[in-house]
Amino acid sequence: MDTVCALCERPAHPGSSLRLCLTHLLEAHDEVDAEFGVTDLLPSPCAFCGSRLGVRYPSGWLCAVCEWRVGEPPPDDARTARVDVVYYLRFRDRIKIGTTANPAQRISALPHDEVLAFERGDRLLEHRRHEQFAHLRIPGTEWFETDAALLDHVGLVAAGAPDPWMLLARWRSEAAAVHG
Incomplete structure (x- = not known):
């Protein structure tokens, strides 16, 4: 049985998991590109x-x-105080694992209910975490389904630092002191 586009009467694009014609698939793609x-x-x-x-x-x-x-x-002192972090955000029943050197700016641009933890590290550590929890990953995103193993990991990362922002401030202070 042929399917038609959910938004118009044209045939849905073959092979697409969405019931959209090619025109509407491309419009959706452009919307995603603009947002993400x-x-x-x-x-x-x-x-x-x-x-x-x-x-x-x-x-x-x-x-x-x-x-x-x-x-x-x-800024003049930006390189000395740079600290890369892997961040864990909760939005509804999902967790995002991402990385940034500017968590305030990055996180403000993302939908989230709670900042769960920061882990000091860069893209390499983020990649390791993505591999570690690959079985939970929502395809094509940095969002993961929540399960006990992921929650345990986030709990370990957050242990001793109930406020991730205070931990980040300490790391930046340490980085500034090292580069003095």
């Missing part, structure tokens, strides 16, 4: 961390590593 960005090479290296990997939004580019907005100069 498209990962690509930056036009020039990031002024903050030097990375070439970026995320392009309709409003401009962000570095994919440190999320610095392309075109803005970093």
Whole structure:
């Protein structure tokens, strides 16, 4: 039985898991790109961390590593106080595992009910966590179904630091002291 697009009378695109014609699939794709960005090479290296990997939004580019907005100069002391973290956010019954050097900016742009924990680490640690919990991953996202193993891990990461923001402040202070 042929299916028709849920939004119009045209045939649904073959092979799509959504009942949408090609036109509506492409419109949905454009909406997702506008909201979540498209990962690509930056036009020039990031002024903050030097990375070439970026995320392009309709409003401009962000570095994919440190999320610095392309075109803005970093503050004079930014490199000395940079701390990469893997963050754990809860939104409804799901948990996001991501990484950033600017949690306040990144997390404010994400739907979430609670900041569960910060773990000091960069994209490599984030990748390890994604592999560790791959069986729970919602395909194509950094969101994971919640289960006991993931909750136990988050509990271990958060142990002794009920406020992740205070922990981040301590890490930034330590980084500034080291670079003095």
